[in-house]
Amino acid sequence: MTIAKVRTPLTDPEKVFHYTDLQRTKPTRENDPYDYMPGWGNRHQSEVIPGTLPAGQNNPQANRYGLYTEGITYSAFAAPRQVNKSTYMYRARPSAAHGGYNKIESRAHLENCFLSCNPSVQTFPGLAEWRPFPLPPADEPTDFVDGLHTLAGSGDPNLRQGLALYVYMLNASMPGRAFCNIDGDFLFCPQTGILDFQTEMGKLLVQPGEIVVIPRGVRFSVNLANGQKAARGYITEVWGAMWELPDLGPLGGHGLANPRDFLHPVAYIDEDLHRPFEIVNKSNGKYVAIKQDHSPYDVVAWQGNVVPYKYDLTKFSSQNATSVDHTDPSVNTVLTAKSHDPHTPLADFIWFGPRWDVASNTFRPPYFHRNSASEFLACLYGKGLGRDEGFLPGGASFDGGHTPHGGFGDEYINEMQLQVNEPRKILENQMTIMVESSRTLLFTDYARHGCGTLEKAADPKAWDKLPDRFSSHPGIKQLLQRVRDDKAAAAERLAFYHEGGIAGPPLPAA
Ligand SMILES: [Fe+2]
Incomplete structure (x- = not known):
């Protein structure tokens, strides 16, 4: 008697969406x-x-x-x-x-x-x-x-x-x-x-x-x-x-x-x-x-x-937004280590593996940010979740606390125009980890010079792909002038109530 639909197990752990695709009856x-x-x-x-x-x-x-x-x-x-x-x-x-x-x-x-x-x-x-x-x-x-x-x-x-x-x-x-x-x-x-x-x-x-x-x-x-x-x-x-x-x-x-x-x-x-x-x-x-x-x-x-x-x-059982908006990466924390500040971890060890991406009406990738925490990312295999196409397995990237950043790739920029609302699988056939820390990380001589693999800081030219669309928006100058005029008119209208000091504005006698 067949009690379960027979599926062909995957054999390469680096190609699975989840451990269960291996259909193992053992935990290893x-x-x-x-x-x-x-x-x-x-x-x-x-x-x-x-x-x-x-x-x-x-x-x-x-x-x-x-x-x-x-x-x-x-x-x-x-x-x-x-x-x-x-x-x-x-x-x-x-x-x-x-x-x-x-x-x-x-x-x-x-x-x-x-x-x-x-x-x-x-x-x-x-x-x-x-x-x-x-x-x-x-x-x-x-x-x-x-x-x-x-x-x-x-x-x-x-x-x-x-x-x-x-x-x-x-x-x-x-x-x-x-x-x-x-x-x-x-x-x-x-x-x-x-x-x-x-x-x-x-x-x-x-x-x-x-x-x-x-x-x-x-x-x-x-x-x-x-x-x-x-x-x-x-x-x-x-x-x-x-x-x-x-x-x-x-x-x-x-x-x-x-x-x-x-x-x-x-x-x-x-x-x-x-x-x-x-x-x-x-x-x-x-x-x-x-x-x-x-x-x-x-x-x-x-x-x-x-x-x-x-x-x-x-085996990570991923949780995420199922309606709208980008969920903070803390939802991908595998293990955490406490600091002496009860409200802030010393370090979070975070997973970025394959998952479904489903939020509606949402820019789904990480929005541009300046987070208080420092982020150290490393790709273990596959095309990792780095900010650059050159982000290779075995390397690393670092964004210090409050360093402004976001995605670098065309894919990331295009995401704004695509307006995806369909469920899709993302981050497949790869595994990336992040160590996020509340501390200001100091880097050794080995990291800065000795290893010989430090790229020059990310090319600021990458941000040229982010033009000021606001200023070139049709009619924006007129709109801003109208906002200024409205504010001035409102200020003039409210000024009446402040006339006369504590005695009050000069109202006609009843
Ligand atoms: Fe970040």
Whole structure:
């Protein structure tokens, strides 16, 4: 018996309108070999060997198989329950068993002090645009540690306030090396290349169109998945804040990024636990490395809510205007990070993927604007939602707070004449992301010079396509003269009522 109409599933995630076009019965893409635990904000638990987690307590005198208990906290001990985060790990060797800290040389460009007193970071006065950030040459093996470059930021991790934007470009995995970001949470957004993340809590496969968040303090390695030669992507790091799902307000309980679509890894340990390892910590924007004779991926069981997670952006349940007018881009927020101002986020991570465009009697694209927030846009694949036709995947564009801007392309200008009122699909076969921040972003030397892909500021000539149609409107001069005459006549008429001061106007006696 046929119970559902048979549809041909799409196979290329970069060509889908939505994840459901793949007709998967699993929450992950076909090439992802790993198991995950779905949910948002849960305390998860996972074991390589069933029965390893201690029952009814966290710190037994002796764990099964001689494992050591190690805790990692993320919040203050006594933080309110909804933001209280910690994870217990039961591992072969405690992390404290190591051979000391050492400085290391690196080809990374790291900058984490984004304060006005730091002369090496500066604002862009207007708009900025980058061609694709350069991948490392094939004969120059570059792993994540060496391939991390800070573009911009605001604040300082030492103050536990602010954010930083990075790009990573790598062509090598990091066997025998792990990374630990002590400063903040990394939100990875791959643009090209499939990454195989190994973390203390397990493995995650993350590809263009997906994001992964690694909480502060969790150790991880960024490896190229099988067959991948190079990778590039964007990272947004937040300090003193964590990535949260936005409140939905009148939308109700569902929509945008749905909680069940966030996937957490299951416990996994290395086969060989006795190989040398280097743990590269990023602490206050500087690298320092721990040498040890054992793998950090020896967590046989864990339970808690300090856990990396991934999300597939093609699952985003888009909401928008269904009658008139352009909806603010905040309706496309995937994750948000709070600032100390209760009314303004530190950063919103925003999705611009395929969707229906239906508003009537409406100029549907973004109207010209000078927003208080700064906007950093990047196209992951396809013809992205940039302001220029040269806006390529792997590059970026930036509009600082209150910088006047809008669409640059002829398409955008023509939209005014087209007066579309039919439903249409837009932004198909592409994925663009935006990091919107209330902060004034300061850009590093790498972003301004070092990367070599900064275009000159957007050509002001582009705006020549926007002539003053008002002044050349037929009869506008006469109309304005009539407005002036009317105003003068009204002023003269009203002046009578103000004559005579408090005694009042000179009215004839009754
Ligand atoms: Fe904008």
